[in-house]
Amino acid sequence: MGCTVSTKFKKPIENEQIVAKEVILAPGAFVNENENKFADIYRLGKLIGTGTYGEVRMCFHRESGAKRAVKIIRKDLMTNEGLRANLDKEISILRSLDHPNVVRIYEFFEEVKRLYIVMEFCKGGELFAEIVKRKYLTEIHAAHIMHQLFSTLDYLHGRGIMHRDLKPENILLEERHDVMNIKIIDFGAATIFNDKPINGIVGTMFYIAPDVFQGNYDFLCDMWSCGVILYILLAGYPPFDGKSDQEIISRIKSYEYSTSQEPWSNISQDAKDLLSKLLCHSKKRASSRQALAEPWIINLVKRELPSTEVMSEALNNLKNFRSTSILRDAVNTFITTQFISASDTKDLREVFRKMDKNGDGKLSREELLEEYTKIMEESEAQAEVDRIMREVDSDNNGFIDYSEFLKGSLDSSKVLSLENLKLAFQMFDQDGSGTISAGELKKVIAGKGLADNKIWNDIIIQVDQNGDGEIDMLEFQKIIMKNF
Known part of the structure; x- marks a missing residue:
């Protein structure tokens, strides 16, 4: 798809480092209100359950085919202002969580009569x-x-x-x-x-x-x-x-x-x-x-240990992971949290659990070091773990959270497939124009933060190959796949 586009890219800008320090790329950064109509993005499936204020149904993402669950809430039944406040709080809390045993929230919609909260589908039931x-x-x-x-x-x-x-x-x-x-x-x-x-x-x-x-x-x-x-x-x-x-x-x-x-x-x-x-x-x-x-x-609790091959591949992928740009890191995080299925991460979840010695749902520097000292000299392991913490800890909280671990340990060829890149491009292309503007880049990655538009304009300049001031799909694909 990008065979006619030049492979030469301009020297990375210093502003990229400024953005890297200020932008917090937690999984919840991509859990936002979708301004489209729910029915335009999802197809409703069978009823899963009913509640006081609505129901839960299976739904299917029209573009990717991903199977999800949606909580549909009737606004006319939420007559108490406290009920709406609790709902907003629930969304806010779920957005902030990143643990293998907490249901994942993907996005939400608000229409005239209903609210839709799209979440992970668990086929095992209650x-x-x-x-x-x-x-x-x-x-x-x-x-x-x-x-x-x-x-x-x-x-x-x-x-x-x-x-x-x-x-x-x-x-x-x-x-x-x-x-x-x-x-x-x-x-x-x-x-x-x-x-x-x-x-x-x-x-x-x-x-x-x-x-x-x-x-x-x-x-x-x-x-x-x-x-x-x-x-x-x-x-x-x-x-x-x-x-x-x-x-x-x-x-x-x-x-x-x-x-x-x-x-x-x-x-x-x-x-x-x-x-x-x-x-x-x-x-x-x-x-x-x-x-x-x-x-x-x-x-x-004696879980089946991951195979030596799976463990080795995960550690090697983490070791080789490079966050080459804010844009690529954002795309990686978005795809990992939104479109990589549980079946694709089943083996890696067991690796994560094995490494998470104290069971707190996140990996500390010490827990990483314990694994890497098994396969290399301690001084080398120390340096490697320090680099992993810098590259993989996107939200800068001093730990490798579950989604960060997946992002760093998954096979990049699966994460950055053409199909997934198209889905990511659509996420950035908020107005559906076929190109990504500096404003859209800022809105998706930084939300209301980082008001300095020059930073985002400079990133556009570095990616924009045809000089139109925006990023098209070919340019997007090339910068994400650079050095891959």
């Missing part, structure tokens, strides 16, 4: 349905679910976010009947917290911590919910039940639950010990980090 089908789970399967829950909460709590409505209905299975990979959904009750206690009763009755009912609680309310989920996974029924809400609340506040009836005689003491550290007073309750270190989790 964990609740799986529990009903099986009656209860084996300890090994339950431990894998809880490990993923604790890892997600360690990530969320580390970012100052509490979920406040954890339950099996808000946990999806990525694949049918496969509990090894879950996704946490529904952040409608989630909130940002600091050192001050929270008040206000939020959540679903069976899973609410006693401290929430008392009106003075913190992020450890999520750990209580984990205790209830663990109990249900192992027994098939809730630890605190009753004929009325008041009876249930009374039993929750008593902290008293039973492990004397079946099937508890067949359940290990380690599982019961963990349960006792979750379904207890908040002052004694385990944190997510402490729960990850429990013997029951450590002894039972």
Whole structure:
């Protein structure tokens, strides 16, 4: 497609380095309101579920064919201003998250009568349905679910976010009947917290911590919910039940639950010990980090290790990854987060989990170093890891987040395929004119930040081969594929 275009490019500009320092390329940077009509971009599929304010359906991206889920909300039912504020907060929180066990949000639409939130589709359905089908789970399967829950909460709590409505209905299975990979959904009750206690009763009755009912609680309310989920996974029924809400609340506040009836005689003491550290007073309750270190989790969670070939390829791709320009880095991030499927990243997810020693959902410099010192001298590994941190850590938070890891470890020939480049070009070409202007470049990459238009004009100049002041598809393709 670019065979008639000159392969000579101008010397990189210094302003590119300025932009690199100021632009934060987190995955959420590309989760924005789409100003087109939903029906022009997606084709609706079958109904997945219904709720108070709308429904969830399967949908298909018309251009790529990607299968997704869409939450459709009727605006006429959202009569309370607080409901809309909560929805906006949910979108904001989801945009900021990048963890393998948190459902991904892609974009959203607002029309006269409806709001559309497009998210990752998980064909396994709710964990609740799986529990009903099986009656209860084996300890090994339950431990894998809880490990993923604790890892997600360690990530969320580390970012100052509490979920406040954890339950099996808000946990999806990525694949049918496969509990090894879950996704946490529904952040409608989630909130940002600091050192001050929270008040206000939020959540679903069976899973609410006693401290929430008392009106003075913190992020450890999520750990209580984990205790209830663990109990249900192992027994098939809730630890605190009753004929009325008041009876249930009374039993929750008593902290008293039973492990004397079946099937508890067949359940290990380690599982019961963990349960006792979750379904207890908040002052004694385990944190997510402490729960990850429990013997029951450590002894039972033995994931299938990635093959030597997959591990080696991932480490080599990370080592060779170069963020040659802001534009290329933006395209890489966009494609990785928007159009690379879960099946394409299944092996790499296991590599990520193997490298993530403390289970916090991100890779530290020390965790990277541990892997690279296995394949090279320590001094060389130190230098290599420092370079990886500079090149791959797009949001400059000092860690390699999940999407950043995927961006750096995926085969570039798959990410930067012609089909994916066309999708990325359409994302930048906001007005559908067939070319990208400096204004569109700024809007997509920097949003309302970086008001200095000269920076973006200079980037256009470096890419613009025919001198028309904009980037066409051929020019776009050449600069992205430069040195590839």
